[in-house]
Amino acid sequence: MNKTMRVLLLAGLAASPLLLAACGGKEQPVANEAAEAKRLAAPARDDDAGWKAYLPQVVQQNMGNITNNPFLYYLPPETDPEFEAKYERQVEAASTAMKRGVQKGNLLAFGSPASSRMAGLIETAFETVPDGSLKDVRIVFIGDASDNARVMTVVKPTGADYVFVEAK
Secondary structure, three states: HHHHHHHHHHHHHHHHHHHHHHOOOOOOOOOHHHHHHHOOOOOEEEOOOHHHHHHHHHHHHOOOOOOOOOOEOOOOOOOOOOHHHHHHHHHHHHHHHHHHHOOOOEEEEEEEOOOHHHHHHHHHHOOOOOOOOOOOEEEEEEEEEHHHHHHHHHHHHOOOOEEEEEEE
Protein backbone atom coordinates (compact mmCIF):
# COMPACT_ATOMS: atom_id res chain seq x y z
CA MET A 1 0.00 0.00 0.00
CA ASN A 2 2.83 2.40 0.85
CA LYS A 3 4.46 1.82 -2.57
CA THR A 4 1.13 2.41 -4.29
CA MET A 5 0.73 5.77 -2.57
CA ARG A 6 4.23 6.82 -3.62
CA VAL A 7 3.57 5.85 -7.23
CA LEU A 8 0.29 7.80 -7.26
CA LEU A 9 1.95 10.83 -5.68
CA LEU A 10 4.82 10.78 -8.18
CA ALA A 11 2.39 10.34 -11.07
CA GLY A 12 0.37 13.30 -9.84
CA LEU A 13 3.46 15.47 -9.54
CA ALA A 14 4.66 14.47 -13.00
CA ALA A 15 1.27 15.24 -14.53
CA SER A 16 0.84 18.66 -12.91
CA PRO A 17 2.98 20.55 -15.48
CA LEU A 18 1.08 18.79 -18.26
CA LEU A 19 -2.23 19.77 -16.71
CA LEU A 20 -1.05 23.33 -16.30
CA ALA A 21 -0.01 23.48 -19.95
CA ALA A 22 -3.25 21.88 -21.09
CA CYS A 23 -5.26 24.48 -19.21
CA GLY A 24 -3.35 27.27 -20.90
CA GLY A 25 -1.78 28.29 -17.61
CA LYS A 26 1.72 29.66 -17.37
CA GLU A 27 4.28 29.01 -14.72
CA GLN A 28 5.03 32.06 -12.65
CA PRO A 29 8.65 33.26 -12.85
CA VAL A 30 10.66 32.83 -9.72
CA ALA A 31 11.32 36.10 -7.89
CA ASN A 32 15.08 35.50 -8.12
CA GLU A 33 14.93 35.43 -11.92
CA ALA A 34 13.54 38.96 -11.91
CA ALA A 35 16.22 40.07 -9.46
CA GLU A 36 18.95 38.49 -11.58
CA ALA A 37 17.75 40.36 -14.64
CA LYS A 38 18.37 43.63 -12.78
CA ARG A 39 21.22 45.55 -14.37
CA LEU A 40 23.99 46.52 -12.00
CA ALA A 41 25.69 49.88 -12.40
CA ALA A 42 29.48 49.97 -12.25
CA PRO A 43 30.99 52.25 -9.60
CA ALA A 44 33.25 55.18 -10.45
CA ARG A 45 36.65 54.20 -11.87
CA ASP A 46 38.52 55.22 -8.72
CA ASP A 47 36.09 53.60 -6.25
CA ASP A 48 38.08 50.54 -5.16
CA ALA A 49 35.62 49.52 -2.43
CA GLY A 50 32.70 49.94 -4.82
CA TRP A 51 34.37 47.68 -7.40
CA LYS A 52 35.12 45.05 -4.77
CA ALA A 53 31.40 44.95 -3.95
CA TYR A 54 30.22 45.21 -7.58
CA LEU A 55 32.25 42.42 -9.15
CA PRO A 56 30.96 39.52 -6.99
CA GLN A 57 27.39 40.62 -7.77
CA VAL A 58 28.10 40.58 -11.51
CA VAL A 59 29.75 37.18 -11.21
CA GLN A 60 26.76 35.83 -9.31
CA GLN A 61 24.42 36.99 -12.09
CA ASN A 62 26.55 35.19 -14.68
CA MET A 63 27.06 31.84 -12.97
CA GLY A 64 24.62 30.07 -15.28
CA ASN A 65 24.78 26.35 -14.56
CA ILE A 66 28.15 26.60 -12.75
CA THR A 67 27.89 25.23 -9.21
CA ASN A 68 31.54 25.45 -8.14
CA ASN A 69 32.82 28.54 -6.33
CA PRO A 70 34.07 31.07 -8.90
CA PHE A 71 37.62 32.40 -9.09
CA LEU A 72 37.77 36.19 -9.33
CA TYR A 73 40.80 38.09 -10.60
CA TYR A 74 40.64 41.79 -9.74
CA LEU A 75 42.85 44.79 -10.39
CA PRO A 76 42.34 48.01 -8.40
CA PRO A 77 42.11 51.41 -10.07
CA GLU A 78 45.36 52.50 -11.73
CA THR A 79 45.52 55.36 -9.22
CA ASP A 80 46.34 52.82 -6.48
CA PRO A 81 49.96 53.49 -5.44
CA GLU A 82 50.65 49.74 -5.44
CA PHE A 83 48.92 49.08 -8.77
CA GLU A 84 51.97 47.72 -10.62
CA ALA A 85 52.86 45.28 -7.83
CA LYS A 86 49.24 44.10 -7.62
CA TYR A 87 49.11 43.76 -11.40
CA GLU A 88 52.23 41.60 -11.44
CA ARG A 89 50.86 39.37 -8.65
CA GLN A 90 47.58 38.86 -10.53
CA VAL A 91 49.42 38.10 -13.79
CA GLU A 92 51.46 35.50 -11.90
CA ALA A 93 48.39 33.98 -10.22
CA ALA A 94 46.32 33.81 -13.41
CA SER A 95 49.21 32.51 -15.53
CA THR A 96 49.98 29.80 -12.99
CA ALA A 97 46.33 28.74 -12.86
CA MET A 98 46.16 28.53 -16.65
CA LYS A 99 49.37 26.47 -16.83
CA ARG A 100 48.04 24.04 -14.22
CA GLY A 101 44.74 23.76 -16.04
CA VAL A 102 41.19 24.57 -15.11
CA GLN A 103 38.72 21.79 -14.48
CA LYS A 104 35.34 21.59 -16.16
CA GLY A 105 32.52 23.26 -14.29
CA ASN A 106 34.58 26.19 -13.05
CA LEU A 107 34.12 29.90 -13.61
CA LEU A 108 36.96 32.39 -13.86
CA ALA A 109 36.01 36.05 -13.70
CA PHE A 110 38.27 38.94 -14.61
CA GLY A 111 37.18 42.47 -13.74
CA SER A 112 38.67 45.85 -13.04
CA PRO A 113 38.13 49.57 -13.41
CA ALA A 114 41.47 49.34 -15.28
CA SER A 115 39.86 47.40 -18.12
CA SER A 116 42.68 47.72 -20.63
CA ARG A 117 45.23 46.46 -18.13
CA MET A 118 42.94 43.54 -17.23
CA ALA A 119 42.65 42.68 -20.91
CA GLY A 120 46.45 42.64 -21.07
CA LEU A 121 46.58 40.38 -18.02
CA ILE A 122 44.18 37.95 -19.72
CA GLU A 123 46.26 37.97 -22.92
CA THR A 124 49.37 37.11 -20.93
CA ALA A 125 47.69 34.44 -18.80
CA PHE A 126 46.13 32.71 -21.82
CA GLU A 127 49.33 32.62 -23.93
CA THR A 128 50.05 28.98 -23.08
CA VAL A 129 46.46 27.67 -22.91
CA PRO A 130 45.99 24.99 -25.59
CA ASP A 131 43.08 25.31 -27.99
CA GLY A 132 40.00 23.44 -26.81
CA SER A 133 41.36 22.85 -23.30
CA LEU A 134 38.72 24.91 -21.42
CA LYS A 135 35.56 23.24 -22.67
CA ASP A 136 32.81 23.47 -20.01
CA VAL A 137 34.64 26.31 -18.23
CA ARG A 138 33.06 29.77 -18.12
CA ILE A 139 35.22 32.87 -18.47
CA VAL A 140 33.59 36.20 -17.54
CA PHE A 141 35.26 39.46 -18.47
CA ILE A 142 33.86 42.59 -16.82
CA GLY A 143 35.28 45.67 -18.47
CA ASP A 144 35.01 48.20 -21.28
CA ALA A 145 33.40 47.31 -24.60
CA SER A 146 36.55 48.52 -26.35
CA ASP A 147 38.49 45.63 -24.74
CA ASN A 148 35.95 42.89 -25.47
CA ALA A 149 37.25 41.85 -28.91
CA ARG A 150 40.81 41.72 -27.60
CA VAL A 151 39.85 39.34 -24.78
CA MET A 152 37.48 37.29 -26.92
CA THR A 153 40.29 36.68 -29.43
CA VAL A 154 42.43 34.90 -26.83
CA VAL A 155 39.63 33.12 -24.94
CA LYS A 156 37.49 31.70 -27.76
CA PRO A 157 40.09 29.22 -29.12
CA THR A 158 40.26 27.58 -25.68
CA GLY A 159 36.66 26.37 -26.04
CA ALA A 160 35.56 28.19 -22.89
CA ASP A 161 32.08 29.66 -22.58
CA TYR A 162 32.99 33.35 -22.86
CA VAL A 163 30.76 36.00 -21.29
CA PHE A 164 31.40 39.73 -21.62
CA VAL A 165 29.76 42.15 -19.19
CA GLU A 166 30.20 45.81 -19.99
CA ALA A 167 31.05 47.78 -16.87
CA LYS A 168 28.91 50.86 -17.27
